[in-house]
Amino acid sequence: MRADLVLAHGLVVNSSGTRQAHVVVHDGRVAALVDAAEPVPGAERVVDAAGRAILPGGVDGHCHVAQVTGRYRTLDDFAVTSTAALWGGTTTILDFGIPRDTSETPLEAAKNKIELARDSRCDVALHGSVIQWDETVPAQLEELAALGIRSVKLYMTNRGTTIADNDTVLKVLHEMVRLDGLAYVHAEHDAMVVDCTERSAEAGRIGIEHLHETRPNLVEEASVREVLAMAEYTGAPVYFVHQSTPGAVDLVTAARARGLDIHSETCPHYLVLDDGVYSSRFPEWFACCPPMRSPETVAALRRRFADGSIHTVSSDHSCYDLTQKRERKDDVRQMPHGLPGVETRMPVAFTALADAAGEHGTPSAGLLEHFAELFSTGPARINAVPGKGIIAPGYDADLVVFDPAETRTVSGGALHMGTDFSPFDGKELRGWPQVVVAGGRVVLDEEGFHDPGPVGRFTPRLGYREAASDNPRPAVRLAAAERI
Numbered sequence: 001m002r003a004d005l006v007l008a009h010g011l012v013v014n015s016s017g018t019r020q021a022h023v024v025v026h027d028g029r030v031a032a033l034v035d036a037a038e039p040v041p042g043a044e045r046v047v048d049a050a051g052r053a054i055l056p057g058g059v060d061g062h063c064h065v066a067q068v069t070g071r072y073r074t075l076d077d078f079a080v081t082s083t084a085a086l087w088g089g090t091t092t093i094l095d096f097g098i099p100r101d102t103s104e105t106p107l108e109a110a111k112n113k114i115e116l117a118r119d120s121r122c123d124v125a126l127h128g129s130v131i132q133w134d135e136t137v138p139a140q141l142e143e144l145a146a147l148g149i150r151s152v153k154l155y156m157t158n159r160g161t162t163i164a165d166n167d168t169v170l171k172v173l174h175e176m177v178r179l180d181g182l183a184y185v186h187a188e189h190d191a192m193v194v195d196c197t198e199r200s201a202e203a204g205r206i207g208i209e210h211l212h213e214t215r216p217n218l219v220e221e222a223s224v225r226e227v228l229a230m231a232e233y234t235g236a237p238v239y240f241v242h243q244s245t246p247g248a249v250d251l252v253t254a255a256r257a258r259g260l261d262i263h264s265e266t267c268p269h270y271l272v273l274d275d276g277v278y279s280s281r282f283p284e285w286f287a288c289c290p291p292m293r294s295p296e297t298v299a300a301l302r303r304r305f306a307d308g309s310i311h312t313v314s315s316d317h318s319c320y321d322l323t324q325k326r327e328r329k330d331d332v333r334q335m336p337h338g339l340p341g342v343e344t345r346m347p348v349a350f351t352a353l354a355d356a357a358g359e360h361g362t363p364s365a366g367l368l369e370h371f372a373e374l375f376s377t378g379p380a381r382i383n384a385v386p387g388k389g390i391i392a393p394g395y396d397a398d399l400v401v402f403d404p405a406e407t408r409t410v411s412g413g414a415l416h417m418g419t420d421f422s423p424f425d426g427k428e429l430r431g432w433p434q435v436v437v438a439g440g441r442v443v444l445d446e447e448g449f450h451d452p453g454p455v456g457r458f459t460p461r462l463g464y465r466e467a468a469s470d471n472p473r474p475a476v477r478l479a480a481a482e483r484i
């Protein structure tokens with residue numbers, strides 16, 4: 001066999017360890033790892049990775065593509081989002097089928113996303129979502145599970161659009177136990193959000209420069225407490241999206257110590273931006289919920305990121321442009337919330353992790369392994385996405401050649417997302433992808449981006465406990481991944 005591709009002489013980084021090796025790729029999968037002391041195996045193409053690290057392709061567990069919320073729709077489609085993802089070293093994205101209101105069913109919302117995902121350049125998996133319980137939901141969730149959609153997003157806030165009431169949340173948690181699924185939860189205490197926002201409005205403090213005052217840390221932590229009680233009552237595994245306070249993360253840590261099956265996700269923006277952005281010249285660049293926190297909160301969150309208390313870093317990518325952001329910046333209740341970030345997740349998260357760990361020179365093997373866990377391996381394992389997150393024979397050839405020393409300054413206009421700004425504009429960040437391989441194809445190298453066309457696959461997920469308990473050979477697991 002002559003291989004399709006070899007990445008030669010790289011430092012191969014898995015979350016379980018590093019080694020100097022040549023990565024041999026054939027038919028879209030990793031065929032072998034050959035010790036770097038051996039000759040480079042023959043191949044159609046050899047990429048020299050000497051002096052650089054090779055990471056498993058990024059898995060972004062939290063992206064919103066073509067999302068409609070109220071009267072706003074995000075501006076990118078799967079072709080654009082997946083292209084930007086690949087530019088940023090992410091080779092698999094997980095999107096959500098969220099009903100736009102109670103007239104759309106969870107099943108309709110998810111099937112619509114499977115259709116739209118046909119344009120994707122990278123692999124795609126999906127979460128479902130339930131916003132209102134009715135007697136048809138159990139059968140719909142069974143059908144979603146059969147399609148490989150094994151998690152359900154629940155919003156504890158967003159009154160009038162995507163909020164699920166507590167009866168719905170409890171019933172869905174029971175269903176996740178029955179169907180071996182995972183609950184994805186946006187935790188903010190809705191009554192407190194509404195009360196605090198109304199009080200701000202009455203005081204004339206409702207423009208974007210006051211966003212952080214309308215949703216204090218306690219609003220998030222109160223909701224995490226409530227959901228943890230429901231997780232304990234039902235026994236359901238729960239994944240908290242975008243945790244932004246150390247208090248919220250510590251509640252997860254304590255729940256895990258009691259034996260609950262709970263995960264903590266944060267997002268790049270909560271690690272490097274603080275609430276000073278709301279008194280900057282362009283506060284509308286930073287409209288998202290939860291909002292940015294105080295500098296002390298950010299510093300404490302970064303310590304949790306570095307000490308392993310946080311399990312994944314996801315972008316929560318939501319692509320609105322400045323016209324949409326500015327239209328109603330006088331009233332945070334009327335603005336579209338969410339930040340573009342699928343392309344910048346790798347350098348923002350790596351820079352934050354290295355800084356929090358106090359590593360400013362050549363990164364240690366331990367730091368690189370931890371980064372692989374947060375960026376790829378953890379999201380692939382927790383979300384039970386087969387064939388992803390590990391560089392080993394039989395796994396998908398999703399690979400990133402990465403130079404942890406390369407520093408670039410972010411220029412929002414030079415990125416590839418469907419918008420005209422980046423909340424990280426002007427930031428100097430370390431650790432950018434230099435070569436990206438997706439499904440065995442080199443899509444990014446020193447010459448630039450090579451559009452592979454709509455080759456992304458819809459990747460059915462396994463059950464949550466099924467993936468955690470069994471250890472099938474990768475080739476068996478991979479049989480589930482089919483072209484859309």
Ligand SMILES: [Zn+2]
Pocket residue numbers: 062064241316
């Ligand atoms: Zn989100």
